[in-house]
Amino acid sequence: DAGITQSPRHKVTETGTPVTLRCHQTENHRYMYWYRQDPGHGLRLIHYSYGVKDTDKGEVSDGYSVSRSKTEDFLLTLESATSSQTSVYFCAIQDGHNQPQHFGDGTRLSIL
Amino acid sequence: TQLLEQSPQFLSIQEGENLTVYCNSSSVFSSLQWYRQEPGEGPVLLVTVVTGGEVKKLKRLTFQFGDARKDSSLHITAAQTGDTGLYLCAPRNAGNMLTFGGGTRLMVKP
Numbered sequence: 001d002a003g004i005t006q007s008p009r010h011k012v013t014e015t016g017t018p019v020t021l022r023c024h025q026t027e028n029h030r031y032m033y034w035y036r037q038d039p040g041h042g043l044r045l046i047h048y049s050y051g052v053k054d055t056d057k058g059e060v061s062d063g064y065s066v067s068r069s070k071t072e073d074f075l076l077t078l079e080s081a082t083s084s085q086t087s088v089y090f091c092a093i094q095d096g097h098n099q100p101q102h103f104g105d106g107t108r109l110s111i112l
Numbered sequence: 113t114q115l116l117e118q119s120p121q122f123l124s125i126q127e128g129e130n131l132t133v134y135c136n137s138s139s140v141f142s143s144l145q146w147y148r149q150e151p152g153e154g155p156v157l158l159v160t161v162v163t164g165g166e167v168k169k170l171k172r173l174t175f176q177f178g179d180a181r182k183d184s185s186l187h188i189t190a191a192q193t194g195d196t197g198l199y200l201c202a203p204r205n206a207g208n209m210l211t212f213g214g215g216t217r218l219m220v221k222p
Contacts (some may be wrong), residue, residue, distance in 0.1 A: 004154075014219075035212075040214065041210035041214070041218050042200070042212040042213055042214040042215060043155070043200070043202075045209065045210075046213075048183070048209075051139045058209075090152075090154050090155075097208055098142070098143065098204065099209060100145055100157050101145070101157075101210060102157060103147075103154030103155045104151070104154050106152075106154050107150070107154050
């Protein structure tokens with residue numbers, strides 16, 4: 001397995017609370033991505049990063065923010081969680097341009 | 113907006129049967145990746161195809177990229193129960209971004 005660790009693996013929280021998910025890699029890959037996976041929608045890109053402090057929005061970025069202060073860590077924050085953000089969140093890493101992406105095992109987030 | 117369709121959405125077969133799943137788009141891709149995902153895990157890369165008409169084999173799995181680089185297929189010969197999973201195609205656009213299809217959920221019964 002690629003050296004990708006997502007934490008926590010499972011979380012249940014209440015509407016309106018802040019939530020931060022962490023993706024940690026040991027591969028020193030430049031690119032990192034956050035996706036959400038929902039039935040009927042496949043994997044959709046939330047935010048991505050080209051390098052330290054270099055991030056951009058994906059297809060479904062509303063309600064999410066990210067930070068990358070170190071190469072190895074990419075954080076996804078839900079400032080005020082809503083029930084529509086209940087999903088499985090996946091982090092992916094990519095070594096260089098046009099290289100394949102490798103995924104972590106996901107975080108299952110439930111917002112009640 | 114690139115439209116991406118995977119078919120069939122669901123497939124249930126007996127062990128030993130052959131099957132083909134498809135990935136079609138309205139756009140031309142620079143490359144395409146196939147992944148398999150099992151419950152509770154992240155997608156695992158199977159193959160990347162880059163050249164139009166390219167065929168790649170991975171044991172009993174044969175991947176083909178369409179000549180026009182708008183479509184791809186995955187053929188499994190003599191399916192085994194271990195092939196059960198969600199198969200995802202992910203073409204890459206010129207901007208280095210992947211788009212994921214909804215996947216084909218394959219169940220291989222013993």
